[in-house]
Amino acid sequence: MIRTGDAYRQGLQDGREIWMDGERVKDVTQHPSFKPIVDVRARMYDMAHEARYQDRLTYVEDNKRNTIFYKPPRETKDWSDKIAAVDAVMQDIGGVVTRVGDETIGEVWSLMDGRDVLAEFDPRFADNVDRHVQNIFDNDIFHVSANTDPKGDRSLAPQDQDPDMMVHVVKETDAGIIIRGAKYETAAAYADQAFLKPTVGAWTNETLSDYAVGGIIEMGAPGVRQICRSSFAGRTNPKDYPLANRFDEVESLVIFDNVLIPWENVFFYRHTKAAQFVRATLHRYSAFPYVHRLLYVADMMIGAAMFNARQTGLEKLQSVREKLADLVCYREGINAHLTASITLAEKSPGGLLMPNQSMLYAGRIHACANLPAMMHIARELCGGQICVTPNAAAFEAEGSGEWLKKFYSLNKQWESEDRRKLLAFARDLLNSDYAGHRLTFVQFAQAPHFNHLNAVYNAFDFSGPLDFVRKAAGLSDQVMGTGK
Structure with a gap:
């Protein structure tokens, strides 16, 4: 089939x-x-x-x-x-x-x-x-x-x-x-x-x-x-x-x-x-693969940033490691929400196994709302060369190519062609028209951000926190019947 x-x-x-x-x-x-x-x-x-x-x-x-x-x-x-x-x-x-x-x-x-x-x-x-x-x-x-x-x-x-x-x-x-x-x-x-x-x-x-x-x-x-x-x-x-x-x-x-x-x-x-x-109910299943894709976007940002830091030895600096750790926390936050949504999955009205809705929608907020800041951190780690590096034709042409090979070669491990490829990849991932388009797509592809938050509100079970506070504050049982 x-x-x-x-x-x-x-x-x-x-x-x-x-x-x-x-x-x-x-x-x-x-x-x-x-x-x-x-x-x-x-x-x-x-x-x-x-x-x-x-x-x-x-x-x-x-x-x-x-x-x-x-x-x-x-x-x-x-x-x-x-x-x-x-x-x-x-x-x-x-x-x-x-x-x-x-x-x-x-x-x-x-x-x-x-x-x-x-x-x-x-x-x-x-x-x-x-x-x-x-x-x-x-x-x-x-x-x-x-x-x-x-x-x-x-x-x-x-x-x-x-x-x-x-x-x-x-x-x-x-x-x-x-x-x-x-x-x-x-x-x-x-x-x-x-x-x-x-x-x-x-x-x-x-x-x-x-x-x-x-x-x-x-x-x-x-x-x-x-x-x-x-x-x-x-x-x-x-x-x-x-x-x-x-x-x-x-x-x-x-x-x-x-x-x-x-x-x-x-x-x-x-x-x-x-x-x-x-x-x-449209997104109770589709939000999972949608958010899952952002796990790979996070991996691309981490990989591009780490390669750029390693090629000059900057990954040894504490300030650089902290920013890399921010990217890792973003990535692992997505992974944690996806894993939890399946581990705590719920039976749907139609007998299917749907991801835990509160975990899944909270993960969507984490993945989408934080993406702009994570892209900026990745830009910082990649450095200004992603926006000033000449194109491939300049590296290949006589007259300009020999100079670019000289100044873009760092050592035997990082010669000019690999460095050019990495910078071009990072530029397209973070700085290009395509990168801007994809960022906007993430913000609106399933719904606007306020709808994401509304889904979290509707999916979360407020009874646990309310009952905990009722007991801790010594409130009467009748307060649990007020409100939504």
């Missing part, structure tokens, strides 16, 4: 309408802005067929070989297997990618937990969830999610402005519902399908709303067109920007121009309570 890289590439030849920099993209598998990241995803598919990786990336059940990434987690080992699989991929590709399917499949698992809620409004929708979970699993589909709308003037209700500012249903037919609007989404241009999710704040007190809609969108469906931001890939020499040219995950404004969602692809429609429930 696992796909190959070629099968994935062939699946993208579905006539999808993609635009970038004012031009129609004829083939996302060959376009210089998309080919590197398409190749990374294809590599993930091919790894599952190789003997050295197959046991780490797949498993056999009912005589079928399936991907570890899409296996619904029911025991602790399932999460350990996913961690090992992600590690195999990141080590093989030599970088970090986020939107490659395993992060967004968790949002579909959340639908499994909410199928009874959906069934209250329409039993067909709950059956649709079951079918699509199995379809993604059986066919190894590259599944992403259509996230946030343009929203327009947020001081106005959707119906008081251009209604297309938020995705909404304009018509029902025997075949399904017709939608209009747009969503921003990462990786949609080279994915198979997307989970269309309701936006935050699309309604107020309504019981029913045309804006409360969710389901599966095929990326090659009629009326779906994508306008992508400019890519960082292909604009610069990969020797100077090794990360941007290989791992840029391109975002799209995905436009739905009277797009049909067949009834069998609808998860919920019009019922605001169903949509609110789905929105509130």
